Amino acid sequence: VIITSLTISAILIFFIVPLTILFFIYLTNILLLIYQRNNEVKADPLSDVWNSVRKTIASFWDIYARIWHGYELHGVENLPEGPGILVYYHGAIPIDYLYFLSRLFLWKKRLCLSVADHFVFRLPGLKLLLGVTGVIPGTREECLIALKNGYLVSISPGGVREALFSDESYQLMWGNRKGFAQVALDAKVPIIPMYTQNVREGYRMFKERRFFRQLYESTRLPFTPPYGGLPVKFRTYIGKPIPYDPNITTEELVEKVRKFLFSFQTKTAVQALISKHQTIPGNIWKALLERFDKRRK
Numbered sequence: 001v002i003i004t005s006l007t008i009s010a011i012l013i014f015f016i017v018p019l020t021i022l023f024f025i026y027l028t029n030i031l032l033l034i035y036q037r038n039n040e041v042k043a044d045p046l047s048d049v050w051n052s053v054r055k056t057i058a059s060f061w062d063i064y065a066r067i068w069h070g071y072e073l074h075g076v077e078n079l080p081e082g083p084g085i086l087v088y089y090h091g092a093i094p095i096d097y098l099y100f101l102s103r104l105f106l107w108k109k110r111l112c113l114s115v116a117d118h119f120v121f122r123l124p125g126l127k128l129l130l131g132v133t134g135v136i137p138g139t140r141e142e143c144l145i146a147l148k149n150g151y152l153v154s155i156s157p158g159g160v161r162e163a164l165f166s167d168e169s170y171q172l173m174w175g176n177r178k179g180f181a182q183v184a185l186d187a188k189v190p191i192i193p194m195y196t197q198n199v200r201e202g203y204r205m206f207k208e209r210r211f212f213r214q215l216y217e218s219t220r221l222p223f224t225p226p227y228g229g230l231p232v233k234f235r236t237y238i239g240k241p242i243p244y245d246p247n248i249t250t251e252e253l254v255e256k257v258r259k260f261l262f263s264f265q266t267k268t269a270v271q272a273l274i275s276k277h278q279t280i281p282g283n284i285w286k287a288l289l290e291r292f293d294k295r296r297k
Contacts, residue, residue, distance in 0.1 A: 017229020018203065021095060024064075028057055029129040036128065045131030046111070054111070054132065058102035065099040068231050069202065070291050073103045075238030083147040084190045084241065085180055086112065086154035089172065090162040091199035092226040097154070100194070100236050101133065113146045115155040119221055140183055147187040154194075155180050164224045165213060168200050185248070190241035197235040201287035203228040232287035237276075 035041070035053055043049035065071035079086075088097065097114070104110055115138040121130065136142045138155065146153050156162060157174040166173055184191050203226050206212075212224040 014227040015225065018093060018226050020229075021093065024060075025129070026125060028060075029126050032128045032132060045128065046134060050132050051109070054105055057133070058105045061098055061102040062106055065102065065234070069096075069099070069234035070231075071096075071099045071103070072233075072235045073100060073107075073238075074235060076104070076107060078192060078238045078240055079104075079108075079152065080190055080192070080241060082189075083150050083187065084152055084192050085143075085147070085184050085187075086152055086192050086194050086238075087180060088154060088156050088194040089170065089196070089199070090156035090158050090160075090166075091196065092163055092203040092205050092228075094156075094163070095203070096196035096199045096234050096236060099234065100196075110152070112152040112154050115143065115153065117160050117220075119160070138179070140179065140186075143183045144187055147183070147189055153183075160220075160222050161216070164205055164216060164222055166200070167207075168204070170200060184244065188244045188246070190243045192241045193239040195237055195239075197237065198232045198287040198290070199234065201228075201232045201284045202230060202234065230284060230288060231291065232284065233290035 032053065041049060062071075091097075101112055101114070104112055111134050113134040113136050116130075116135045118137065120126075120135065121137065134151075136146065136153075143153050143155075157177045157180060158166065158172055159177075161175070162173040180191070205224050205226055215221075215223050
């Protein structure tokens with residue numbers, strides 16, 4: 001009985017924070033449904049009618065971010081006034097990205113649309129929340145429409161694969177994905193790199209990945225459970241925009257991205273943010289101590 005109790009307790013400690021985050025996400029969707037029914041709201045989820053609700057949601061997550069991770073956001077001035085594509089590193093749980101969305105809305109009253117993996121739209125009971133917070137499929141058409149309408153659009157080229165199989169080395173796992181580069185050229189918008197310090201120290205995946213990697217590649221479903229939730233310091237850094245160049249072709253752009261050259265060096269830009277602001281390999285103890293480091297702003 002004692003061994004069983006200790007085992008259950010250890011499991012709960014490992015997974016309690018990720019499960020709590022999942023609970024809050026579903027609770028938010030329930031409250032949205034109640035608000036929609038009580039106020040008979042029939043407006044499009046992206047319309048300004050929902051701004052008061054968005055502010056409430058953003059305020060909740062911003063308070064959570066401040067208390068649990070001492071969250072800081074740097075480089076907001078690098079965001080263009082008009083449309084652009086944000087490219088970011090995907091942690092085991094993109095809670096840091098949720099913090100960014102919340103603070104951006106509170107500071108700038110600006111909604112950033114988020115490209116999500118297809119499995120997200122198959123999760124039950126989240127349709128209204130996804131709509132109100134601006135989560136969209138990653139099709140070229142959807143992204144171009146959003147950019148044409150003046151929105152910022154964010155995407156993690158590594159996506160779920162990066163979330164599951166990157167580690168404390170903060171390796172980017174983009175493969176041959178280049179759709180974001182094509183969309184940037186088609187829409188004539190800049191690309192802005194973004195990265196959150198210590199995101200892998202806050203939440204991690206288990207080391208043994210061969211079986212889960214094979215399972216993911218065959219099903220495209222994230223079966224690997226994240227663990228952790230330690231209150232390490234989170235700082236999100238938004239890098240300098242990589243401007244649109246009308247004289248570059250798609251092939252040239254992709255080639256420059258792959259070879260990490262100067263123009264449109266998106267992958268290099270994100271990697272540079274990681275190199276500048278992240279200890280490699282990541283260290284949980286140092287990340288916890290940064291919560292109390294007053295010299296670092």
